[in-house]
Amino acid sequence: MKEYKPFKSGKVREVYEVEDSIIMVATDRISAFDHILKNRITKKGAILTQMSKFWFDFTQDILPNHLISVDNADMPEYFRQEQFVGNSMKCRKLRMIPMECIVRGYITGSGWESYQKDGTICGINLPAGLKESEKLPEPIFTPSTKAELGDHDENVSLEQGAEVLEKEFPGHGREYAEKVRDYTLAIYKKCADYALKRGIIIADTKFEFGLDEDGNIVLGDEVLTPDSSRFWPLEGYAAGKPQPSYDKQFVRDWLKAHPDSDYMLPQDVIDKTIEKYREAFLLLTGKEFH
Secondary structure, three states: OOOOOOOEEOOOEEEEEEOOEEEEEEOOEEEEOOEEEEEEOOOHHHHHHHHHHHHHHHHOOOOOEOEEEOOHHHOOHHHHOHHHOOOEEEEEOOEEOOEEEEEEEEOOHHHHHHHHHHOEEOOEEOOOOOOOOOEEEEEEEOOEEOOOOOOOOEEOOHHHHHHHHHHHOOOOHHHHHHHHHHHHHHHHHHHHHHHHHOOEEEEEEEEEEEEOOOOOEEEEOOOOOOOOEEEEEOOOOOOOOOOOOOOOHHHHHHHHHOOOOOOOOOHHHHHHHHHHHHHHHHHHHOOOOO
């Protein structure tokens, strides 16, 4: 059996090259505040992978995506080992667009902190008098530039983002920046409307895009998982305070409250975290995760 080594290792994922495609493996690692925690969240990677597949299928009428298969039988024998089953995606190779495409539908987190200071989020002026966790009049696109492991991503304006893309894609920087903005907002609106009917508020999320071999923009990476999004339960939602969360905000909040934890979670926090991931999966897909 041929062995494979990842050519890219991120905070929570490993990426392998396999002939004319790639295999993206979502591990059970979890990160917060740009640190990889010392614990593993059992089955987290598989839930994220299956959730991404659900959203890729749901959004392909807006934009094609890079997913080929999540069936390990479609992958080389090496990826049929137990540690890869359920948490691996076979994907088309893309030339990635170096921009984190962040969309915010509600005011929370760093956006709320910024708004309290000067009434803006990432330089975008917002109406006065908004409350914490309140729904924004319209979702806003607040991109950031990609950072290497350990560095913070940098928020940029659309114009700054276009300049970054122009260096990577001469003659297409502005075009690509505007297209990924429009795709980001369209995908978010469709998915947020759907999730709301299922009892989940998608407060914000991020997407990544790339170019296929024909130069078309394609949705890549992961989509609308608890790792890339803020999911809140609709039940009990009220603006003016922080919201309980289905995503790793639960982990972030615990770490903030325990600054001496050395990024080690107690078992009850691990158990509650995976329970929230499972609950979100059930609400969104209508299926129990097995």
